[in-house]
Amino acid sequence: MNAIIELFSYDFFQKAFLAAVFASISCGIIGSYIVSRRIVFISGGITHASFGGIGLAFLAGFNPLLGAVLFAVLAALGIQFFTKVAEIREDSSIAIWWSLGMALGIIFIYLTPGYTPNLMSYLFGNILTVTISELWWMFILNTVIIAFFVLFFSKILFMAFDEEFARAAGLPVALFNYMIITLIALTVVLNIRVVGIILILSLLTIPQATANLYTNNFKKLLILSSGFAFIGTISGLFISYFLNIPSGAAIIFTLVTIFALLRFFQFLRK
Amino acid sequence: MKPLIKIENLTVGYDRIPVLENVNLEIFEKDFIGVIGPNGGGKTTLLKAILGLLKPTRGKITFREDIDNRKKPIGYLPQVRHIDKKFPITVYDVVRSGLLMERRNNLPAAALKTKIEQLLSETGILNIRNKAIGELSGGQMQRVFLCRALISNPKILILDEPDTFVDNRFEGELYSRLSRLNNDIAIILVSHDLGTISSYVKTIACVNGDLHYHRSHIITQEQLDGYNCPIQIISHGDIPHTILKHHH
Structure with missing residues (x-):
């Protein structure tokens, strides 16, 4: 117990703790939407495409997260464009942007002169190296997401459930979809430092699957998912510190373990 | 009496391929229209055009002046098979x-x-x-x-195959409820079940690439032959019905 209290006196750990809180709320809410709408694969495409932006930022020498946002939004719009306008099948469009982004990232990084020290932390995440400015951005994103979902909760729910009905009722469905896909892109990018590009899908889906064991109510799903994400991230953070293993992997392993145990208990009770 | 909805020379479809061409229909208060026709004939497309989900390629759909167009007084029951359960x-x-x-x-x-x-x-x-x-x-x-x-x-209720996946008891309940509702509101009902349709609706619209309107709920062989409207017939023993032989 003393070891844990001592940990909280370290500056890096305080920052990691805050990052875990912010990541849990944003991924809990946005992930619930993604899972309910069955757009996990689109989110995967956006996430991986952002690697291209990180590579470009390394090459051109600007903030990697800015590059990631750029490519994430570009991929989100690109997938929509490929599917709707160019009439390419949706899953193929996603795969094209997914792999194109990764490929560009690799090319840009290969062209970058010298050593790229943080590359691994973008791919696999390192919550212990989150900076103050990243925390501020995460704080702002969380505020925007919470405000958006509180203000438009019913409309978001109804549109996600039956888009056609919402359109018939005259809701600006296309506009809402663009706003939400932008929030998804931002959530993915700002949480890259926590679990990394390759593992971020886990924070968007596993806590939601766990919460879904207990509720079928969208509002409760948002809250419970954030809760399970928080338990998983914090436990993962401690495991990572005490066993000295990479934080991203430790967090995901904890999330899956919690889900598996609770699912098993549920199975036993039936 | 002015119609609630007036459809004039409507051509509508997906990706520039027309599903329905040159459709004319007027829907009045207390109408109960049964929409029948083969799969892919354009029944759902017609409903979507009325609901504003599909933009007409040609022609127009107008609502009566007292109906606020932005606050559509339309109740819509879509095909449940499209709902994510x-x-x-x-x-x-x-x-x-x-x-x-x-x-x-x-x-x-x-x-x-x-x-x-x-x-x-x-x-x-x-x-x-x-x-x-x-x-x-x-x-x-x-x-x-x-x-x-x-x-x-x-003021208008649109139902797209409300009798799929349901038991007989619900079907009976549904149609007697619709009959009661019809005292105040106009109903447009799409169904595969011609027997049920012809025993509850007042008029019939046969949709197959175009639309033929019958101001009667009795479907005769001649009408169907004349309008090239192949439909699947389901017969019922205990309600009034017309059984038709296969036709093209």
Whole structure:
């Protein structure tokens, strides 16, 4: 117990703790939407495409997260464009942007002169190296997401459930979809430092699957998912510190373990 | 009497390929129109055009002046097969979403709750109001979507195959309910079940690439032959019906 209290006196750990809180709320809410709408694969495409932006930022020498946002939004719009306008099948469009982004990232990084020290932390995440400015951005994103979902909760729910009905009722469905896909892109990018590009899908889906064991109510799903994400991230953070293993992997392993145990208990009770 | 909805020379389809061409139809108060026709003939396309979900390539759809076009007084029950049954939403919330149709609804929260619960109770599904839709039977699901269509007190009710996945008891209930509702509102009903349709509706629209309107609910072989309207016939023993032989 003393070891844990001592940990909280370290500056890096305080920052990691805050990052875990912010990541849990944003991924809990946005992930619930993604899972309910069955757009996990689109989110995967956006996430991986952002690697291209990180590579470009390394090459051109600007903030990697800015590059990631750029490519994430570009991929989100690109997938929509490929599917709707160019009439390419949706899953193929996603795969094209997914792999194109990764490929560009690799090319840009290969062209970058010298050593790229943080590359691994973008791919696999390192919550212990989150900076103050990243925390501020995460704080702002969380505020925007919470405000958006509180203000438009019913409309978001109804549109996600039956888009056609919402359109018939005259809701600006296309506009809402663009706003939400932008929030998804931002959530993915700002949480890259926590679990990394390759593992971020886990924070968007596993806590939601766990919460879904207990509720079928969208509002409760948002809250419970954030809760399970928080338990998983914090436990993962401690495991990572005490066993000295990479934080991203430790967090995901904890999330899956919690889900598996609770699912098993549920199975036993039936 | 002016029609509630007037469809003139309507051509509509997907991706520039017309599904329906040159359709004319007027829908009046207290109409009960049965829409029949083969799969892919354009029944759902017609409904979507009326609902504003598909833009006409040619022609137009106009609503009567006293009908506020932005606040569409239309209740809509879509084909349930297009609904994601695993979506985390409760029966109560599905019905509440029907009020989107009534956009400037200023009911206070308590009155809203009473209104929804009263409708659920009339439909016999108040006891399942907190269930997720994934836990419902086919008949319960249709009842929920009927409530969603009715909660906004529409002047026109559009139903797209409300008799799929349901038991006979619900079907009977549904059609007697529609007959009662028809005292106040116009109904457009798409169904595969010609026998049921012809015993409840007042008029029939036969849709197959175009539309032929019959100001009667009796479907005769001659009409169908003349209008090239191949449809599947399901016969029922205990209700009035017309059984037709296969035709092209």
